[in-house]
Amino acid sequence: xxxxxxxxxxxxxxxxxxxxxxxxARKVRYNRRMRKRLIAGNWKMNINSSETAELIGxxxxxxxxxxxxxxxxxxxxxxxxSAKAAIGSSGIGLSSQNIHWEEKGAFTGEISAGMLxxxxxxxxxxxxxxxxxxxxxxxxxxxxxxxxxxxxxxKPIVCIGETLEERDTxxxxxxxxxxxxxxxxxxxxxxxADTVIAYEPVxxxxxxxxxxxxxxxxxxAFIRNWLxxxxxxxxxxxxxxxxxxxxxxANAKELLALPDVDGGLIGGASLKADDFSAIIxxxx
Ligand code: 13P
Numbered sequence: 001x002x003x004x005x006x007x008x009x010x011x012x013x014x015x016x017x018x019x020x021x022x023x024x025a026r027k028v029r030y031n032r033r034m035r036k037r038l039i040a041g042n043w044k045m046n047i048n049s050s051e052t053a054e055l056i057g058x059x060x061x062x063x064x065x066x067x068x069x070x071x072x073x074x075x076x077x078x079x080x081x082s083a084k085a086a087i088g089s090s091g092i093g094l095s096s097q098n099i100h101w102e103e104k105g106a107f108t109g110e111i112s113a114g115m116l117x118x119x120x121x122x123x124x125x126x127x128x129x130x131x132x133x134x135x136x137x138x139x140x141x142x143x144x145x146x147x148x149x150x151x152x153x154x155k156p157i158v159c160i161g162e163t164l165e166e167r168d169t170x171x172x173x174x175x176x177x178x179x180x181x182x183x184x185x186x187x188x189x190x191x192x193a194d195t196v197i198a199y200e201p202v203x204x205x206x207x208x209x210x211x212x213x214x215x216x217x218x219x220x221a222f223i224r225n226w227l228x229x230x231x232x233x234x235x236x237x238x239x240x241x242x243x244x245x246x247x248x249x250a251n252a253k254e255l256l257a258l259p260d261v262d263g264g265l266i267g268g269a270s271l272k273a274d275d276f277s278a279i280i281x282x283x284x
Pocket of ligand 1: 042200204205244265268
């Protein structure tokens, strides 16, 4: 038998889980095998192209072997090319922070799927709450961007999440349902395949206030159950759902251990190589 390399605290936790809740423990192991963890850094409007290259170099150095997890970084548009060069053959995925739904044309300030593919960018973040809050992003535009990403073989990370007022007034589930319905309207099961969903409660983004494990698991399970009502059970079980909102080394392990949490979309902590690498390690 292989020796367990978990810490004593983790081993006690495992034992308690084993004796009290075997079905949950089994479910966690089953889902973990099925869904490869994804740790994505959203660098928002931070760091220039040389800082980007430097940060990626540090992440590669500090993270070691990352083959067991998908790691993705999303720098600003101006840093995508230097990021691609710095990534080299490390296996880190490159993401944009947006994508337009038209192939080209008079859309000042936007970026097309063709432009992203041209520089080897294989992922895109869509519908981040900051886009919804400050730049008029709607469920309809999220849907159009998602469709364009999917037909272009760029993997979308579609963000949803409630505001504090929506949570406090008991509207979290209805909001998630309407954002999901809007984002994936008219997207077939076959097209959906590579889509990742990020649950990011707006009140937890950049605030230092993280959703509790119970709130997080409840929302993630709600999203997965919604997927089951629209698509098939295998698709819902295969879809990766990330948590985003003040994830950091101190809380990553607990959040990433939840049955329906398959990774993280990390803002502030992903700008520090030590912290981002620690979160990557916590996902293994
Ligand atoms: P923070 O990790 O800084 O809260 O940001 C989360 C986020 O918005 C990732 O997209």
